[in-house]
Amino acid sequence: MIALWHRLADRLAHREPATPLALFRIALGLSILYTLLPMIAADVVAMVWMDRPYGGYRELSPDHWLVAALGGPTDAAVTILVGLGVVSALLLLVGLGSRVTPLVANQVMTALFALNPESGGGHDRLLTAGLWLLVLAPATATLSLDARLFGPDKRFVSSQPVAAWPRYLVIFQLVVVYFTTGVQKLGQDWMPWGGWSALYYALLAPSWQRYDTTWVATIYPLTQLATAITWLWEVGAPLWLLAFWYRATRDRPGRLRALSNRVDLRAVMAAIGLFFHACLWLTMNLGPFSLVTGSFYLCLWHHDEYAAAWRRLRDKLFRTDSVRI
Amino acid sequence: MKHLRALLVLLHVLAVSVMAFPAPVGAMSKKDWATPELQETFQGYAGALRAVGLPVSDEGLQAWLWEAGNDLLTVRKAALAPFRPYLELTGSEQGWRMFGTVNRRPAWLVVEVGDGQDQWRRVYEMRSDEHTWLREQMDQERVRGLVNGYSWLNRRKSYDQLSVWLARRASVDFPEASHLRIAMERRRLPAPDELRTQGMPAPTRHWETRYSLDKYR
Numbered sequence: 001m002i003a004l005w006h007r008l009a010d011r012l013a014h015r016e017p018a019t020p021l022a023l024f025r026i027a028l029g030l031s032i033l034y035t036l037l038p039m040i041a042a043d044v045v046a047m048v049w050m051d052r053p054y055g056g057y058r059e060l061s062p063d064h065w066l067v068a069a070l071g072g073p074t075d076a077a078v079t080i081l082v083g084l085g086v087v088s089a090l091l092l093l094v095g096l097g098s099r100v101t102p103l104v105a106n107q108v109m110t111a112l113f114a115l116n117p118e119s120g121g122g123h124d125r126l127l128t129a130g131l132w133l134l135v136l137a138p139a140t141a142t143l144s145l146d147a148r149l150f151g152p153d154k155r156f157v158s159s160q161p162v163a164a165w166p167r168y169l170v171i172f173q174l175v176v177v178y179f180t181t182g183v184q185k186l187g188q189d190w191m192p193w194g195g196w197s198a199l200y201y202a203l204l205a206p207s208w209q210r211y212d213t214t215w216v217a218t219i220y221p222l223t224q225l226a227t228a229i230t231w232l233w234e235v236g237a238p239l240w241l242l243a244f245w246y247r248a249t250r251d252r253p254g255r256l257r258a259l260s261n262r263v264d265l266r267a268v269m270a271a272i273g274l275f276f277h278a279c280l281w282l283t284m285n286l287g288p289f290s291l292v293t294g295s296f297y298l299c300l301w302h303h304d305e306y307a308a309a310w311r312r313l314r315d316k317l318f319r320t321d322s323v324r325i
Numbered sequence: 326m327k328h329l330r331a332l333l334v335l336l337h338v339l340a341v342s343v344m345a346f347p348a349p350v351g352a353m354s355k356k357d358w359a360t361p362e363l364q365e366t367f368q369g370y371a372g373a374l375r376a377v378g379l380p381v382s383d384e385g386l387q388a389w390l391w392e393a394g395n396d397l398l399t400v401r402k403a404a405l406a407p408f409r410p411y412l413e414l415t416g417s418e419q420g421w422r423m424f425g426t427v428n429r430r431p432a433w434l435v436v437e438v439g440d441g442q443d444q445w446r447r448v449y450e451m452r453s454d455e456h457t458w459l460r461e462q463m464d465q466e467r468v469r470g471l472v473n474g475y476s477w478l479n480r481r482k483s484y485d486q487l488s489v490w491l492a493r494r495a496s497v498d499f500p501e502a503s504h505l506r507i508a509m510e511r512r513r514l515p516a517p518d519e520l521r522t523q524g525m526p527a528p529t530r531h532w533e534t535r536y537s538l539d540k541y542r
Contacts (some may be wrong), residue, residue, distance in 0.1 A: 005328075005331070008335075009327045009328050009330070009331040010327070011348070012327065012330055012331050012334055013327045013330065014341040018409070019424050037447065038465060038466070039465060039467060039475070040462075042461045042462055043461070044460060044462050044467055044468055046492065047462060047468070048467045048468065048471070056490075057486050057487045057490035058483060058486040058487070058490075066518075078460045080352045105413065106415065106416055109416065110415075110416035113416075116471075116484055118470070118471055118474060118480060119467040119468065119470045119471040120467070120470060121421070121466070121470050122419060123417030124419075125416060125417065125418065126419065128415070128416025128417065129341075129415070129416060129417040130415060131416070131486070131537045132415040132417055135415075152428060164335055165330070166332075169334065169337065169338070172338060173341065176341055176345045176346075180345040180346070180347055181422070183347050184347050185364070185425050186424050186425055186426070187362070187427055188366045188369035188370070188424060189424030189426070189427045189429070191369065191370075192371050193369050193371055193372060194366075197427075200477045200517065201428070201429050201514050202377065202427050204514045204520075205427070205428050205476070205514065206451045206452045207428075207430040207432050207469055207473035207476050208469060208473070209432065211452075212452070212524070214520060214524075216517075217517040217518075217520040217521045218420055218517075218521065220517040248373055248496065261481075277410055285464070286466065286470075287466030287467070288466075289445065323442055
């Protein structure tokens with residue numbers, strides 16, 4: 001047990017370049033903008049987040065300290081919070097403000113989502129949970145103005161190593177979300193005896209439809225297959241952890257380990273997830289759900305893999321340019 | 326230092342895991358358990374267990390689940406207590422219950438304005454391309470989330486509050502109208518064959534409420 005603890009402590013002391021965390025930071029900044037800007041454009045900020053005297057549809061009684069400090073859900077307080085949300089999102093995008101920026105974003109978005117919980121979704125808390133992980137992570141160590149202005153290399157892109165454990169926590173959070181969502185899909189429509197009909201009925205229900213979807217009746221067997229895969233894939237999310245374990249211990253023997261590393265189980269799982277998120281985005285209006293969740297995928301890959309992919313892309317573009325010349 | 330770091334990371338992992346541990350949070354009410362959707366679900370599970378040779382009755386399974394669910398919530402509450410302040414402060418207190426059950430009898434929000442002579446004109450219907458008053462607002466995902474609760478015929482108080490808000494807007498947007506009528510039209514979602522051959526079934530009306538618009542002018 002003591003040996004295991006020492007191995008865990010050593011693993012968590014590991015350092016690596018911050019590229020995945022920086023991409024995660026940028027994606028969460030975009031997610032905040034995708035949350036707030038459509039609300040402003042559709043003119044629903046007052047309707048949903050302000051108290052009745054200020055244009056809201058109901059009396060609100062949020063218990064977040066920041067809302068209380070600003071005097072309650074008034075027009076001025078909510079305008080300040082939304083403004084701070086937009087500014088902090090832009091700072092996350094350009095990477096300015098180190099850990100203070102995600103801390104402000106985390107508290108502002110938590111306050112906004114606390115205003116009227118009945119108008120929220122599960123992705124709200126995934127966004128704020130992700131922002132908290134950015135508070136723990138030095139995510140402006142690269143791809144940021146912080147790195148350009150204050151970093152040791154004074155360059156926008158830097159390979160300075162930072163703590164790797166925040167990236168592990170992002171991956172763990174992703175696995176927890178999918179696994180617990182999967183095991184709580186207990187409605188019989190998700191089960192074989194319910195005909196695996198959940199996605200068929202979910203697409204027909206009016207709440208989240210992007211457009212008329214009565215055509216799903218013509219592809220019912222496909223929706224059944226998608227339902228079964230979705231459920232199995234979500235419940236199987238811990239396979240990601242297994243895939244990472246196999247990658248970290250690739251020198252050890254074992255056919256399953258070798259197979260997992262050969263096919264890159266981690267990437268296969270990610271590809272299935274991203275495919276279903278794309279399908280969801282095309283057929284249902286779930287706001288920033290897919291973008292927020294997809295942000296967490298960015299931490300599935302190590303800096304070296306991003307660097308290699310970038311080199312390949314650059315070489316390919318360069319070769320194309322040479323041919324044109 | 327590395328041991329302290331490992332301990333703190335482990336505490337975070339524990340907090341998130343306890344919070345996310347599957348539990349019937351917000352689902353332990355006799356009223357909810359009596360809905361046709363849940364009753365069908367219980368019957369489906371009991372049938373599946375009988376199919377593999379377990380002698381389980383529908384009622385017996387429900388009674389056991391009721392007891393186990395309440396016990397689980399008690400244990401969860403106690404286990405979560407030390408982590409709550411941390412999870413609340415950091416915005417991480419979500420338990421990930423998304424699309425657990427699918428609504429097979431959803432209701433569509435409809436709004437109509439009238440002249441006081443029982444002549445009504447539909448101005449808004451959820452997801453309609455024909456009745457599109459306030460569509461931009463009503464289609465926004467925050468408002469969708471709100472109305473989704475009504476679609477299950479839940480949150481009646483909130484529904485009434487939104488209705489008053491809509492009546493206020495209608496009093497400005499429809500100066501010729503004297504009344505507003507709002508309702509939830511519920512439909513049983515048909516099976517694929519039925520949908521292909523007969524289309525959507527006729528709805529039943531629920532929660533119909535009328536407002537005199539003069540009150541808001």
